[in-house]
Amino acid sequence: MTLLQNILKYNESFVANKDFEQYKTxxxxxxxxxxxxxxxxxxxxxxxxxxxxxxxxxxxxxxxxxxxxxxxxxxxxxxxxxxxxxxxxxxxxxxxxxxGMGSIDVDAVKETMKERGIKEETLDILNRSGIDVNHFLEGFxxxxxxxxxxxxxxxxxxxxxxxxxxxxxxxxxxxxxxxxxxxxxxxxx
Ligand SMILES: [Zn+2]
CATH class of the missing domain: 3.40.1050.10 (Carbonic anhydrase)
Known part of the structure; x- marks a missing residue:
């Protein structure tokens, strides 16, 4: 079963058993x-x-x-x-x-994006249109x-x-x- 299927299956009994009642606020x-x-x-x-x-x-x-x-x-x-x-x-x-944001490596994140199919050209377009991608992703x-x-x-x-x-x-x-x-x-x- 996928995670989503598990969620939906669990939810059916959660609601049916009125488990929600303990969270009422x-x-x-x-x-x-x-x-x-x-x-x-x-x-x-x-x-x-x-x-x-x-x-x-x-x-x-x-x-x-x-x-x-x-x-x-x-x-x-x-x-x-x-x-x-x-x-x-x-x-x-x-x-x-x-x-995790304290040690985030912006270049490594960008490399992972590229490995997953984000094109270098897309990053260039964003940077040219005033979105500083490095700043957008940077940590502290x-x-x-x-x-x-x-x-x-x-x-x-x-x-x-x-x-x-x-x-x-x-x-x-x-x-x-x-x-x-x-x-x-x-x-x-
Ligand atoms: Zn954190």
């Missing part, structure tokens, strides 16, 4: 917060459990590396919508140690700096309500231990 987060973190597999459960959050407690926004790549991209949009439409009153930005070297940079983007965003605290954390994906990068209560206005 509202669309607004009980702890009135939104967490932005990395899509790393190790954080799937650990990334909320190590912070003491359960189902329904928070909004979670994820991407590769927990990087806000653009002030008007989908991440910033999600954070703003969480605040203005979905009941979040605090933002937590959490990077993690040993992040220091997760603590990256978290702080994200916080600065949020605080400086013209649509951001500066009375909202933005906290910065770095989690160890092996132990769940947190390092505090920024206490948002100290800079809220």
């Amino acid at each position: 509202s669309k607004n987060p009980d702890k009135k917060a939104v967490l932005f973190t990395c899509m790393d597999t190790r954080l799937q459960d650990l990334g909320t459990k190590a912070l003491g959050f359960n189902n329904g407690d928070i909004k979670v926004v994820k991407n590769a590396g927990a990087v806000i790549t653009h002030p008007y991209g989908s991440t910033m949009r999600s954070l703003l919508v969480a605040i203005y439409a979905l009941g979040a009153e605090e933002i937590i930005i959490m990077g993690h140690k040993d992040c 070297s220091d997760v603590f700096e990256r978290v702080q940079h994200n916080i600065d983007i949020v605080y400086n965003h013209p649509l951001f309500d500066r009375s909202i605290p933005v906290h910065g954390l770095v989690i160890d994906p092996a132990t769940g231990e947190l390092d505090l990068v920024h206490d948002g209560y100290k800079t809220q206005q």
Whole structure:
């Protein structure tokens, strides 16, 4: 069976057995917060459990590396919508140690793309049309700096309500231990 077939088969009994009942919650987060973190597999459960959050407690926004790549991209949009439409009153930005985006080799990624059939010409066209493919794919070297940079983007965003605290954390994906990068209560206005 394929993964998709397994999903659909499992889902039939999940619904039939009313397993969904244990996950019932509202669309607004009980702890009135939104967490932005990395899509790393190790954080799937650990990334909320190590912070003491359960189902329904928070909004979670994820991407590769927990990087806000653009002030008007989908991440910033999600954070703003969480605040203005979905009941979040605090933002937590959490990077993690040993992040795949911290060590990503852009040239190797581009080589893999080419091996999978993406043409060099396509990369050239993108670069000529103003999309810096290297910048688009690049990671970061220091997760603590990256978290702080994200916080600065949020605080400086013209649509951001500066009375909202933005906290910065770095989690160890092996132990769940947190390092505090920024206490948002100290800079809220
Ligand atoms: Zn990561």
